Amino acid sequence: xxxxxxxxxxxxxxxxxxxxxxxxxxxxxxxxxxxxxxxxxxxxxxxxxxxxxxxxxxxxxxxxxxxxxxxxxxxxxxxxxxxxxxxxxxxxxxxxxxxxxxxxxxxxxxxxxxxxxxxxxxxxxxxxxxxxxxxxxxxxxxxxxxxxxxxxxxxxxxxxxxxxxxxxxxxxxxxxxxxxxxxxxxxxxxxxxxxxxxxxxxxxxxxxxxxxxxxxxxxxxxxxxxxxxxxxxxxxxxxxxxxxxxxxxxxxxxxxxxxxxxxxxxxxxxxxxxxxxxxxxxxxxxxxxxxxxxxxxxxxxxxxxxxxxxxxx
Numbered sequence: 057x058x059x060x061x062x063x064x065x066x067x068x069x070x071x072x073x074x075x076x077x078x079x080x081x082x083x084x085x086x087x088x089x090x091x092x093x094x095x096x097x098x099x100x101x102x103x104x105x106x107x108x109x110x111x112x113x114x115x116x117x118x119x120x121x122x123x124x125x126x127x128x129x130x131x132x133x134x135x136x137x138x139x140x141x142x143x144x145x146x147x148x149x150x151x152x153x154x155x156x157x158x159x160x161x162x163x164x165x166x167x168x169x170x171x172x173x174x175x176x177x178x179x180x181x182x183x184x185x186x187x188x189x190x191x192x193x194x195x196x197x198x199x200x201x202x203x204x205x206x207x208x209x210x211x212x213x214x215x216x217x218x219x220x221x222x223x224x225x226x227x228x229x230x231x232x233x234x235x236x237x238x239x240x241x242x243x244x245x246x247x248x249x250x251x252x253x254x255x256x257x258x259x260x261x262x263x264x265x266x267x268x269x270x271x272x273x274x275x276x277x278x279x280x281x282x283x284x285x286x287x288x289x290x291x292x293x294x295x296x297x298x299x300x301x302x303x304x305x306x307x308x309x310x311x312x313x314x315x316x317x318x319x320x321x322x323x324x325x326x327x328x329x330x331x332x333x334x335x336x337x338x339x340x341x342x343x344x345x346x347x348x349x350x351x352x353x354x355x356x357x358x359x360x361x362x363x364x365x366x367x368x369x
Contacts, residue, residue, distance in 0.1 A: 059131060060076055060135060060155065061076065061079065062074040062075065062076060062077065062155060063077055065073055065142075065152070066134070066137050067152075067154065067178070067180050068120070068122065068178075068180030068181065068366070069120075069142040069180040070180075071180035071183065071227060072227060073138075073154040073155070073227060074154065075152055075153060075154050075155070076137065076153040076154070076155060076169040076174050078150065078153075079220040080205070081132065081133065081358045082153055083150070085095075085128070085130065085137075085139075085153075086139060086150060086151055086153065088091055088365040089126055089128065089139060089171075089173060089320045090295075090326070092126060092175075092192075092199070093124075093125065093126065093139070093141050093151070093167035093211055094171060094258075095124055095175055095189075095258060095259055096124070096249055096258060096261040097258050097260060097280045098260070098261055098262065098263075099250060099260035099262040103260060106252070107239065107250075110252050110253070110254070111252065112238075112250055112251065112252050112253070113236040113237065113238065113239070113250075113251045114236065114239055114241060114242050114245055114248050114249065114250050114251070115188065115235065115237070115248065115249045115251070115265060116235070116243075116247070116248055117177075117238050117246065117247035117248065117249060117261075117284075118177060118179045118181070118182060118186075118283060119246070120179055120180070120181040120246070120250060121179075121181070122141075122142075122177050122178065122179045122180070122181075122187060123140075123141035123142055123143075123177065124141045124175050124176065124177050124249075125138055125140045125141035125142075125151070125175075125176060125177065125178060125186065126138070126139040126140050126141070126173050126174065126175065126176065126191070127156065127171070127173070128171060128173050128184070129160060129164045129165065129169075129171065129172040129173075130171065130217040131164070131165045131166060131167060131169045131170070131171070134155045134165055134224070135155060136157075136158045136160055137153050137154060137155055137156060138153070138154045138156050138176065138185070138296055139151050139152075140153070141177070142150040142176070144158055148345070154178070154188070155234050155284065156185070156224075157225035157226060158181045158219055158220070158221060158225075158226070158231075159219070159220035159221075159222070160218065160219055161217075161218035162221070163218075164218060165195065166328070168350045169194050169195065170194050170195020170196070170252075171190075171192050171194075171195060172193055172194055172195075172214075173190075173191045173194055173238065174188070174189065174191065174211060174214070175187075175188040175189040175190075175191055177186055177234075179344050180228070181336075183228055183229055183230060184229065184230050184231075184232055185226070185229050185230070185231045185232070186231075186234050187211050187214075187231065187232070187233055187234060188211075188234040188236075189204065189207055189208065189211065189234075189251070190206075190207040190208070190211050190214070190267055191211040192326065193210060197349070198204065198210065198335060199255070199256065200255060200256045201255050201256075202255055203253045203254055203255055204251050204253045204254070204257075205253050205302055205329055206288070206322075206325070206329075207290050207318070208236065208302050209302045209325045211233065212233065212302065212319075213320070213321065215233065216320075216346065217320075219231075237299045238299040240299075241299060242262075242266070245263050245264045246264055247262070247263055247264070248261075248262045248264070249260065249261055249262070250262060277357055289340070291340055291341070291345060291360045291365060292339055292340075292355050292358065292359050292360050293306040293307065293308060293337070293338060293340050293349065293359060293360065293365075294306065294307045294308070294309070294336075294337060294338075294359050295317060295328075295335065295336050295337070295338045295351065296334065296335050297334040297335070298316065302317070302319060302325060302328075302329075303316060303317075304317040304319070304328065304338075304351065306338075306340060306349055306351075308359065308360060308361055308362035309358070309359035309360060309361050310361055310362050312362035312365075314340070314349050314365065315339070315348060315349065316348065317338075317344055317348065317349060317350070318346050318348040318349065318350040319350070320350060324351055324352070324353075327354060328351070336354060336361055337354070337355045337356065337357065338351045338352075338353065338354055338355055339351070339353040339354075339355045339357075340352065
């Protein structure tokens with residue numbers, strides 16, 4: 057296998073990234089994945105009735121108008137790359153491909169793994185790489201088979217368990233999850249993407265009548281309970297559905313916030329997703345690695361008082 061040929065280029069603002077010089081295999085990769093770059097279509101009034109029937113999530117696009125591209129785990133070249141979603145031109149007839157120096161679990165780079173592809177946006181102004189959706193997982197096109205909420209769960213799993221981010225290896229870029237919210241959070245300004253919780257559906261891109269150039273205010277963080285070293289066993293908390301997909305906020309019987317829940321199994325994810333109720337009792341255990349309470353099981357037992365959680369140190 058020949059080594060990748062790189063050239064440092066100015067990406068946007070003053071962000072400089074090591075970019076791949078186009079070769080036959082790089083061109084083949086971009087051509088193969090090019091249909092996934094066309095992930096949004098303009099929203100039209102004829103789509104309004106569907107918003108009333110289905111479950112939708114929304115994402116405000118960055119103020120610098122950067123577009124969604126692709127983060128690709130590429131076993132054939134033992135590399136992780138970002139394919140730009142910016143439109144091509146006569147000056148740049150093919151998308152740019154930047155090398156991302158991420159530490160990836162070896163299972164994603166094995167000879168039999170196949171490509172893993174995430175929708176993501178690289179913003180040079182904000183210095184962020186925002187992960188938005190799972191499109192391909194070890195060669196399987198999950199975007200065609202799984203609803204968005206399940207694909208979003210897979211994004212979280214990859215970031216939390218299979219990827220180590222070191223900003224100094226990424227030219228200072230921070231890797232973060234996209235702030236998907238409920239349909240009710242849409243504001244009449246800026247650019248928004250709308251994603252239905254179904255398989256094989258493109259996003260809608262909605263441009264508000266009144267646009268603003270300022271960066272939107274970040275979401276208010278959920279208050280987190282004091283860090284606990286280890287639990288005495290499963291404790292029962294109240295889980296309240298949050299605005300984003302696969303997001304539940306925990307609290308004790310006296311209303312003390314325990315922070316956002318950690319969900320690490322598809323079984324629990326599927327059971328929570330199937331619930332119609334917005335609030336449910338759950339058994340939780342403390343996971344020091346993530347500084348979060350993990351939902352282990354649904355429960356009918358009484359909710360525990362906050363002092364019991366404190367005693368679990």
